[in-house]
Amino acid sequence: MTACIIFDEHKSECRDYASLLSGTLTDVSFHICGSPWKTLVSGVSSADGYVSSADILISVGGDGTFLKTASMALGRDLPVCGFNLGTLGLLTEFEHADPEKTVERLVRGDYVIENRRVLRVTVTEADGRISFDEYALNDCVLERGTLAKLAYVTVDIGGAFVDNYPCNGIVVATQTGSTAYSMSSGGPIVEPGNDVIVVTPVCAHFTDGRPIVAKGDSTVTLSMRVDHDSMYVSVDGHKNIKFEKGAVCRCLPCGKSVRVIRIDPPNFYEVLRHKAEERREKLAR
Numbered sequence: 001m002t003a004c005i006i007f008d009e010h011k012s013e014c015r016d017y018a019s020l021l022s023g024t025l026t027d028v029s030f031h032i033c034g035s036p037w038k039t040l041v042s043g044v045s046s047a048d049g050y051v052s053s054a055d056i057l058i059s060v061g062g063d064g065t066f067l068k069t070a071s072m073a074l075g076r077d078l079p080v081c082g083f084n085l086g087t088l089g090l091l092t093e094f095e096h097a098d099p100e101k102t103v104e105r106l107v108r109g110d111y112v113i114e115n116r117r118v119l120r121v122t123v124t125e126a127d128g129r130i131s132f133d134e135y136a137l138n139d140c141v142l143e144r145g146t147l148a149k150l151a152y153v154t155v156d157i158g159g160a161f162v163d164n165y166p167c168n169g170i171v172v173a174t175q176t177g178s179t180a181y182s183m184s185s186g187g188p189i190v191e192p193g194n195d196v197i198v199v200t201p202v203c204a205h206f207t208d209g210r211p212i213v214a215k216g217d218s219t220v221t222l223s224m225r226v227d228h229d230s231m232y233v234s235v236d237g238h239k240n241i242k243f244e245k246g247a248v249c250r251c252l253p254c255g256k257s258v259r260v261i262r263i264d265p266p267n268f269y270e271v272l273r274h275k276a277e278e279r280r281e282k283l284a285r
Contacts, residue, residue: 001107003030004054006069008061014085017099018060021083024103054078056106056261059092063180066091067236070137070258079113081106081261090179090275094263105263112265115257116176117195117216121235126246136235137258138177140251142222142243143169143202145230152228155199156221157214164225168203172220172251179272181237187211191268197251222249 003025007018051057051072059069059082066082070091073080082092083099094102105111121140123132144151153170155162173182178190178198187200188211195216201209214220224231224243231243243249 001030002053002055003058004050004056005058005060006065006072007059008065011061011085014061014065017083017085021058021060021099021103024099030103030107051076051078056081059083061085061092063091064237067137068238070260071135071236071239074118074135074137074256074258077259079259079261081111090271091176091260102263106261111261111263114192114260114262114265116192116260117174117257118254119172119174119197120252120254120256121233122250122252123233123241123243124248124250125244131247132233132241134235134239135254135256136172136177136251137174138180138236139171139173139182140249141169141171141181141202141234142249143232143234144228145232148228148230150205151231152225153201154223154225156223157199157212158218162199162212163208165201165209166205167201167209169201169231170222171198171200171202172222173198173200177236182211185211188213189272197253217253219253220251222251223247 005018005022007014057069057073057078057080059066059080070080083094084092116137118135118137121134121136122130125131142153150166153165153167155165155170171182171185175190175192175194175196178187182198182200183189185200185202187198190196190198197214197216197218197220198211199214199220200211227245232240233243233249234240
């Protein structure tokens with residue numbers, strides 16, 4: 001089996017742990033793409049060549065690194081596992097304390113695959129040209145720029161007009177992304193396995209700007225009721241485009257999913273409680 005490790009090159013802890021993990025993988029007969037430091041890909045943009053020859057992708061870092069790795073895996077339908085060295089780590093299952101035991105189970109195939117559905121996000125310009133076409137594991141966000149004026153966003157779900165929202169933006173989240181920006185904007189927490197789409201206004205200026213839980217096969221369409229010169233579409237926090245006058249953003253269900261490796265999958269609610277406790281402890285220091 002061939003593994004490719006993706007890590008955050010700007011963090012020394014991630015670099016060091018990726019090096020340790022690379023040695024552990026080699027010791028138990030995993031084949032590492034290329035030479036050790038080429039395998040420990042120094043930046044996601046340079047990883048494509050290694051991903052093309054891999055059977056499994058390993059993310060070392062936080063949820064942001066995992067999302068980038070998942071995006072790379074999606075194109076080749078590769079399984080992904082994540083070692084958590086980040087702040088929150090709701091997507092990354094494996095803690096960094098015992099890599100040897102985890103690697104042994106990976107080699108034996110002693111794990112399950114959890115399929116996480118993604119949304120296809122497109123932006124169509126006023127002239128009908130599609131300028132943006134990406135997949136979102138977590139969310140699509142249409143949001144105003146820093147210090148920009150209030151936005152007026154029109155939301156349609158399943159072809160039906162929902163409302164015009166005076167707000168800072170709109171988050172369209174998968175069930176996976178329900179615990180990310182959507183949750184911090186007041187959206188509901190969705191237990192994995194529920195095929196839904198969550199639409200959450202960001203700082204809505206009316207009291208009726210409540211989040212909506214739509215069916216998983218719905219298409220969510222976002223447009224501007226009033227032209228705005230500083231709006232952006234962002235997918236999973238790392239793919240962005242300026243939202244020009246007259247553009248339309250569509251979040252469509254699709255048949256693609258990210259294959260996430262789980263070993264002894266933890267209880268979802270226990271993980272949420274544990275992460276919340278960790279966060280409170282860090283803030284108290």
